[in-house]
Structure formats: structure tokens, C-alpha cells
Amino acid sequence: MSSSSTYVVDYSPEEIEKAHAVLYNEGLRMRIQVAGKEYVEKSLNAAKDPFSKPMQEFVAEACWGWVWSRPGLELKTRSFLNIVMLCCQNRSTELATHVRGALNNGATEEEIREVILQATAYCGMPAGIEGFRVAGKAIEGWKAEQKSKGEHMDRSDDVGVEQRMNTDDV
Secondary structure, three states: OOOOOOOOOOOOHHHHHHHHHHHHHHHHHHHHHHHOHHHHHHHHHHOOOOOOHHHHHHHHHHHHHHHOOOOOOOHHHHHHHHHHHHHHOOOHHHHHHHHHHHHHOOOOHHHHHHHHHHHHHHHOHHHHHHHHHHHHHHHHHHHHHHHHOOOOOOOOOOOOHHHHOOOOOO
16 A cells, blocks of 8 residues: 555544543643643633533644644744734734743743744734734733742743653653
8 A cells, every 4th residue: 555545443432532532631731831720711611601612622622732732842932833923913812821821831031022023024013013012011910920929930841842752641
């Protein structure tokens, strides 16, 4: 058979349900690590109705459980990519969330500033100016939270690729 052949496996409904559960739980773990427990709980509580709940499940499974948990990029790099994309799309609410996540992933203010400057050069001045406004407020809010918790702002807790590639816990 050629290397381009596709293999299809029939999975039972139980196996599919288990796969969804694994991705959802891993997604929640990763989302809490990056965005914070309070943010995740608020998002989940706001979407308990039958219409909105599937979107939160999809976000947990697809974005956080699959994409964010993949090896290959450090969490800080993934945060930088999201900052650029959200800045270029003028998605202020999500941009603020991902700036805070980048700080949780070990990014510095200088790195975030440089990422937004880079985005500005390719996405345009209005997007960059708004990105700076949003990021500045998010950084100040994050710092205030860290100070109120008595936490120091150590930048060494990024979970690197090597740690996420460890399959001993699977």
C-alpha cells in the first residue's frame, strides 16, 4: 500500500465518548493553567444553557485539549501567536485574556510589547494602537492580582515542549 492510504477504524460510541472526555479534561486543565481558574469557571458558568454549553465543550476539547496540549511549541510561543492573531482581528476581550495567559506562561511585558509591535507592522496602526491599550490594561490588572495574592512574578514556570511530550502520565 502507498503511504497516502487512509485507514479507517470503527470506534464504538463508548470509545468516542472516552476520547471526548480525555480531550475535554485535558482542555480544562490547560485552560485553567493558562487563563486562570476564575476565568474558566466564569466562562463555564455563563454558558450552562443548552445552546451555549456545546461551544464551551468545543473550546475545551478542540482549542485547549488538542491544540494547546500538542508538543512542538512552548506555551509562551502559543500565547504570542494568539496575541498577534487577536490583535490583528481587533478582538479586545479575547486579546486581554491571552495577554494575561502569556504572562502566566512566562512572557515578559517587553516580549508582549514587541509581539504587538510586530503585529502592528503587518496588521496596521489602528489594530496595534488598540492592542497596546488592551494589553496595557491587562498587564496592569494581572500585576495587581499577583500583588494581592502575594505572589512574585517569576517567569520560570512555562511548561516547555519536553514536559508536554512526556507520555508517562498518559
